[in-house]
Amino acid sequence: MxxxxxxxxxxxxxxxxxxxxxxxxxxxxxxxxxxxxxxxxxxxxxxxxxxxxxxxxxxxxxxxxxxxxxxGNASLLEDLFPIIDNFRFGLEAARQESENSIVFQGMSMVMKQLSDFLANQGVTEFGEPGEMFDPNLHEAVQQEFSNSLPDGKILTTLRRGYRLQDRVLRAANVVVSKGPAPAAGPDGPESQG
CATH class of the missing domain: 1.20.5 (Single alpha-helices involved in coiled-coils or other helix-helix interfaces)
Structure with missing residues (x-):
């Protein structure tokens, strides 16, 4: 080995x-x-x-x-809307008294300033009579027949709506047209008694 x-x-x-x-x-x-x-x-x-x-x-x-x-200012603006609503009621009451009164003219100037302020903040109002009803923008409080406006159009605005940029801050409360009233015929609702 x-x-x-x-x-x-x-x-x-x-x-x-x-x-x-x-x-x-x-x-x-x-x-x-x-x-x-x-x-x-x-x-x-x-x-x-x-x-x-x-x-x-x-x-x-x-x-x-x-x-x-x-x-950021949306909360402040939302708190301001009821105040503007009440101011509009006061403005309308002053207008009914006399459009030539100093009170009405002064309130009109303040209303113009408020409208300009809202516009400068990017706020737009909506819900005018004659606009088409949009459930994303409007709350239908009531529907009524109307010979002047077709079905789906706003007849009366009870409370204006406001939008900040593209966001709805408050929906408008409106009365919506149902269109013309149906004709009362022999078989219509009036003859059924």
Whole structure:
């Protein structure tokens, strides 16, 4: 028996392991590289998703900031609308007394200032008689027959509606036309007694 030197032992071990062992180590290296690439792809995907979420968050915050500035005075304006309604009632009463009175003229000037103020704030009024009824803007309090306006048109405005930019702050309360009254004939509602 030959004594084996320590230098020969590793060579013998490699030779003894054969080509299958080298291939197995190569496959293991390939599998490890493939797993590492998959892990890298997964982390890249997570990073991209996180970046997209952050960008969406920034956009949403920017949009909310713009909306907060745009609609920040909405609460104050909503509190002002009933005061304007009452002022209009007073203006109408003063007009019925005399359109030439100093009170009516003064109230008209104040009403003009209020209207200009609302316009400068981006507020528009709606709900005028003759407009088409829109359930998104108007609340129909009542329906009446009308020979002057077709079905679905506003006959009377009981309370004006207000919109700030594209947001409805208060719906208008209106009376809506049903169109002309049906003709009373021999079989009509009046003859049924």
């Amino acid at each position: 030959n004594p084996i030197t320590s230098e020969e032992e590793p060579l013998d071990n490699i030779a003894a392991s054969g080509p299958e062992s080298v291939e197995a180590k190569g496959e293991a290296t390939t599998d490890a590289a493939s797993a590492a690439q998959q892990e890298l792809a997964r982390w890249k995907d997570i990073a991209l998703r996180g970046q997209a979420e952050l960008e969406n968050f920034r956009k949403r915050m920017s949009r909310e900031k713009v909306d907060a500035i745009k609609f």
